[in-house]
Amino acid sequence: DQQVKQNxxxxxxxxGRISILNCDYTNSMFDYFLWYKKxxxxxxxxxxxxxxxxxxxxxxRFTVFLNKSAxxxxxxxxxxxxxxxxxxxxxGKGGNEKLTFGTGTRLTIIP
Amino acid sequence: DxxxxxxxxxxVKRTGEKVFLECVQDMxxxxxxxxxxxxxxxxxxxxxxxxxxxxxxxxxxxxxSVSREKKERFSLILESASTNQTSMYLCASSLDLNSPLHFGxxxxxxxx
Numbered sequence: 001d002q003q004v005k006q007n008x009x010x011x012x013x014x015x016g017r018i019s020i021l022n023c024d025y026t027n028s029m030f031d032y033f034l035w036y037k038k039x040x041x042x043x044x045x046x047x048x049x050x051x052x053x054x055x056x057x058x059x060x061r062f063t064v065f066l067n068k069s070a071x072x073x074x075x076x077x078x079x080x081x082x083x084x085x086x087x088x089x090x091x092g093k094g095g096n097e098k099l100t101f102g103t104g105t106r107l108t109i110i111p
Numbered sequence: 112d113x114x115x116x117x118x119x120x121x122x123v124k125r126t127g128e129k130v131f132l133e134c135v136q137d138m139x140x141x142x143x144x145x146x147x148x149x150x151x152x153x154x155x156x157x158x159x160x161x162x163x164x165x166x167x168x169x170x171x172x173x174x175x176s177v178s179r180e181k182k183e184r185f186s187l188i189l190e191s192a193s194t195n196q197t198s199m200y201l202c203a204s205s206l207d208l209n210s211p212l213h214f215g216x217x218x219x220x221x222x223x
Contacts, residue, residue, distance in 0.1 A: 004153075006153075009151070032209065034211060036212075036214075041120075041216065041217070042216050042217070043115070043201055043203070043214030043215050043216050043217055044154070044201070044212075044214050045214070046211035046212070046213070049211065089153060089154060091154075093208075096208045096209075097208075098144075098156060098159060098169070098208070099156075099212065101146075101153045101154040101155075102153055103151060103152060103153035104153050104154075
C-alpha cells in the first residue's frame with residue numbers, strides 16, 4: 001500500500017518558469033512532510049519541510065504548500081534553474097513513526 | 112556538516128555470497144537507516160536503529176540483517192545475495208526521529 005504517491009514520474013520545465021511537483025498521501029496520521037532532492041550518483045539531500053500546523057513554508061526559491069483536507073502537498077520552484085534538474089522525493093510521517101517516501105519525480109529544466 | 116560515508120560506491124557479487132555494506136556517520140546521531148532505491152518504487156526502508164545494539168525492521172527486511180555495535184557504524188548484511196537484491200543502497204542518519212535524514216552517496220550493488 002503506497003501511502004505517499006507521486007503520480008508524475010517525470011516533468012520538464014523551461015528555465016525561468018515555475019516548476020510544480022505534486023504529492024498525495026493517504027495516511028491521515030501524517031503530520032510532518034519533507035522534500036528531498038537527489039542528483040545521480042549522490043544521496044538525497046533535504047530541501048524543505050512543513051508541519052501540519054502550517055499550510056505553507058517558504059525557503060528562497062522553494063515553497064511547499066500543504067492541503068490537509070485533500071491530503072495533498074506540492075513543491076513550487078520559482079524561477080527554475082538548470083541546477084534544479086534532479087529527482088525529487090516527498091516523504092511524510094506521523095508522530096515518532098519513520099518516514100515514508102514517495103516514488104519520486106524526475107525534474108528536467110530545459111535551458 | 113554531517114557526513115555519512117558508505118564504504119563502497121560500486122559492488123559486484125555473485126549469487127549466494129554473503130555481502131556486507133558499511134556505513135559510518137560522524138555527527139553522533141542516534142538514529143541510522145538503510146534504504147534501497149529502485150526505479151518506480153522510490154526509497155524503501157530495510158532496517159533502522161535508534162541506539163547501539165538496537166534494530167527495527169523496516170518495510171522490506173526479508174533477506175537482510177543489520178549490525179550496530181558502535182554508535183557511528185551501521186552495517187547491512189545480505190546473508191545470501193540474490194539477483195533481486197541488485198539495487199542502490201542508501202544509508203542515512205538523523206539526530207532524532209523528528210529531524211531530517213542525512214544520506215550517504217549510496218552503494219550500487221549488482222548481484223550476478
